[in-house]
Amino acid sequence: MSSRKHKIERKNLGTSPGTLQYIGLPLDNQIKITRIDFTLEGHQKKIVQNYSEASPSTTGITWLNIDGIHKPEVIAEIGRLYQLHPLMQEDILNTLQKPKFEFFGENTLFIVLKWLEYNPHTREVEPEHVALVLGPRWVLSFQEERSRDIFEVIRKRIEAGAGKTRQNGADYLLYALADVVVDQYFRVLDCVEENLDRLEEALFKNAEQKHLEEIYTVKRELGVMRKVVTPLREITLSLSREAPLNGQSLISANTEIYLRDLYDHINQVNETVELYRDQMTSLMDLYNSTISNRLNNVMKVLTIISVIFMPLTFVAGIYGMNFEYMPELHWRYGYPFAMGLMAVMVVIMLLWFRRKRWL
The missing domain is CATH 1.20.58.340 (Magnesium transport protein CorA, transmembrane region)
Structure with a gap:
């Protein structure tokens, strides 16, 4: 269900910075915490039942995925175990937070992203709040409650030992998670392109008032994508350039190359969004010309x-x-x-x- 259909109240306005309060759609589902510890030789997966099982591992790489962020007490406990800054926890709980990245000290990197899903029934782009935290040998991923796990493909790679995830460190895992999010943008754009082609064909045949409403709907959804994608250019560029220059050890030189490739993908998405926005203007002109010719x-x-x-x-x-x-x-x-x-x-x-x- 799209959060834009329901007004989300900003309950944190006027509160002290770092106050943990969930800002989003009301949910009553149980939060699911999945832990995967892996090395080059193998991996171990478990569903966390108590917080003692969520502590970072002393050997190998730990990936803790928290599916559901609507309970501040859970986020606070995870924050205590991994020594997360209160401001970071506040942004994790705020689904209205725009994409951003920030270093908290020398050992913690925080990123906010938005997963996008195209609803074929309403033809709307539905965002989902995603937060990633990178530590020296661990990664935390937070996502809103949804019917499916958006990072399932990464989990399958680790379990199968395929790809480069188990061959690299926690920074590469962070890149892989972000890459899954960006790849989803291409799928959404493919759906938008199909909708644009259908609209263009319909306008040539018989332009109607409903087509004008659909044009405005697509234009609005492209605006949503633009707000989500545009900040990611600065995020990935900063990760690939500034982290090594600042002496941070979280991002390795090997992962920096992959981050530059991710930056190229984000540029492609951004350029495609702008191209489709220009196409919307052309469709609007086509609609007006068709109506004018009919008149x-x-x-x-x-x-x-x-x-x-x-x-x-x-x-x-x-x-x-x-x-x-x-x-x-x-x-x-x-x-x-x-x-x-x-x-x-x-x-x-x-x-x-x-x-x-x-x-």
Whole structure:
């Protein structure tokens, strides 16, 4: 369900910075915490039942995925175990937080992203709040409650030992999670493109008022995507350039290369969004042109009808003056003559319009 259909109250306005309060749609589902510890040789997965099982591992890489952020006490306990800053926890609980990244000290990197899902029924783009935290040998991922796990593909790679996830450190896992989010943007754009093609074909055939409403809907959803994607350029660029320069050990040189590739993907998404926004302007012009041409055709038909009836009205007006001395009024063939004259005039005018290609 799209959060934009329901007004989300900003309960944290006026509160002290770092106050833990959930800002989002009301949910009553249980929070699911999944832990995966992995090395190059193997992995271990478990569903966390108590907080003692969520502590970072002393060996290997720990990935803790928290599916559901609507209970501040859970986020606070995870924050205590991993020594997360209160401001970071506050942003994790705020689903209205825009994409951002920030270093908290030298050993913690915090990123906020938005997962996007295209609803084929409402043709809307539905965002989901995602927060990633990178530590020296651990990664925390927080996501809103949804019917499916958006990071399932990464979990399968780790379990199968496929890809480079188990061969690299926690920073590569962070990149892999962010890459899954960005790849989803391409899927959403594919759905938007199909919708645009359908709209363009419909406008050529028969433009209607409902098509104008759909155009505005797509334009609004592209605006949502633009707000989500644009900050990611700065985020990935800063991660790939500033982290090594600041002496941070969280991002390795190997992962920096992958982050630059992620930056290229984000640029492609951003350029595609801008291209589709320009296409929306073209569709709007097409709609206006189609409606204008339809109105012109109607006016042309009405004008032709008016021009045809002008001489007929003139003839009828002459013989309707009822002067006493009008020879045709008492002529035996006066009525057939008048009707025939009118018919001949109509035929002549229609032939003339046809010759001029006005019909």
